[in-house]
Amino acid sequence: MKRYSLIAAVALLFPLAAGAEGYISRLLNQPIPGGVAVVPLGKVPQLPRAYLDGERVMVLRDSDDQWIAIVGIDLKTPAGKQTLKVNGTQERTFMVGRKDYKEQHITLKNKSQVNPDPEQTRRYEREYKEQMIAYANFRDATPSNVVLDKPVEGRLSSPFGLRRFFNGEERNAHSGLDFAVGLGTPVKAPADGIVTIVGDYFFNGKTVFIDHGQGFITMYCHLSSFQVKVGDAVTRGQRIGKVGATGRATGPHLHWNVSLNNARVDPAIFINAFKP
Numbered sequence: 001m002k003r004y005s006l007i008a009a010v011a012l013l014f015p016l017a018a019g020a021e022g023y024i025s026r027l028l029n030q031p032i033p034g035g036v037a038v039v040p041l042g043k044v045p046q047l048p049r050a051y052l053d054g055e056r057v058m059v060l061r062d063s064d065d066q067w068i069a070i071v072g073i074d075l076k077t078p079a080g081k082q083t084l085k086v087n088g089t090q091e092r093t094f095m096v097g098r099k100d101y102k103e104q105h106i107t108l109k110n111k112s113q114v115n116p117d118p119e120q121t122r123r124y125e126r127e128y129k130e131q132m133i134a135y136a137n138f139r140d141a142t143p144s145n146v147v148l149d150k151p152v153e154g155r156l157s158s159p160f161g162l163r164r165f166f167n168g169e170e171r172n173a174h175s176g177l178d179f180a181v182g183l184g185t186p187v188k189a190p191a192d193g194i195v196t197i198v199g200d201y202f203f204n205g206k207t208v209f210i211d212h213g214q215g216f217i218t219m220y221c222h223l224s225s226f227q228v229k230v231g232d233a234v235t236r237g238q239r240i241g242k243v244g245a246t247g248r249a250t251g252p253h254l255h256w257n258v259s260l261n262n263a264r265v266d267p268a269i270f271i272n273a274f275k276p
Helices: 006-013 023-028 118-136 267-271
Strands: 036-042 050-052 058-061 067-072 080-086 090-096 103-106 163-166 177-180 186-188 193-201 205-211 216-226 239-243 254-260 263-265
Touching (some): 023 036, 067 080, 067 254, 193 216, 254 267
Antiparallel strands (some): 036 067, 058 067, 080 090, 177 254, 186 239, 193 205, 216 254, 254 263
8 A cells, every 4th residue: 555644644534624623523523431522722833742631642633734632532431521731731621421321231151251260360460451551552653544444344233332241240341342243254454553462361362452653552352363463563454363252252253442542432433333
């Protein structure tokens, strides 16, 4: 795929549009818990630095030629006003709305995947720490695209944000989007990036993380096999693995996470599949 300079790439991905609201904002702005807020930062000459709760957030130029912050909103964020810190001394506020998420009840035959034993718990804690470090990373590289390709073509099954109950016991809400596709289906990178994790985890099964730049991280779980290794530079559309049913899974599917500024957000927003 031919590469372009940053200016040319932005022009291709985000063509000029009429009106005060820029192209990226119209596509991605869903300011709800687990959503994305696109916050105008003005037309200043240099790239602003913006932070939410101490986490640096992505800043790009939109098609109206102003800087914008693309802010991930944690699923546990209450409705109301949130404040970005910009360049250390300035503030930009935005409002977070409400969204009620449905419940999902799952029965697992493997009881240890509901209540792990002490050794399994220690393994999970090590794996969780590795993932949190990867999610918190911020590379200055600008993402090749923020409107993403689907990693697989197939039916969307479990949506983001479901309150999940395993064998009747409530656990963390569903932090990604599931695709119901067959065993061995190729999984493709939705944007350029660097592979930061390739591992076989207790709950996630075979897992790949891709860092797309500026705190924009994607995760792919329950794979059957890998086609990348840590440190690989991958390009949009490149195969990174195959769908499986490893880890805590009741059948073959792809679980896909998207993270912004260390907040897990609804991947459907980035593939034009979001439902309010």
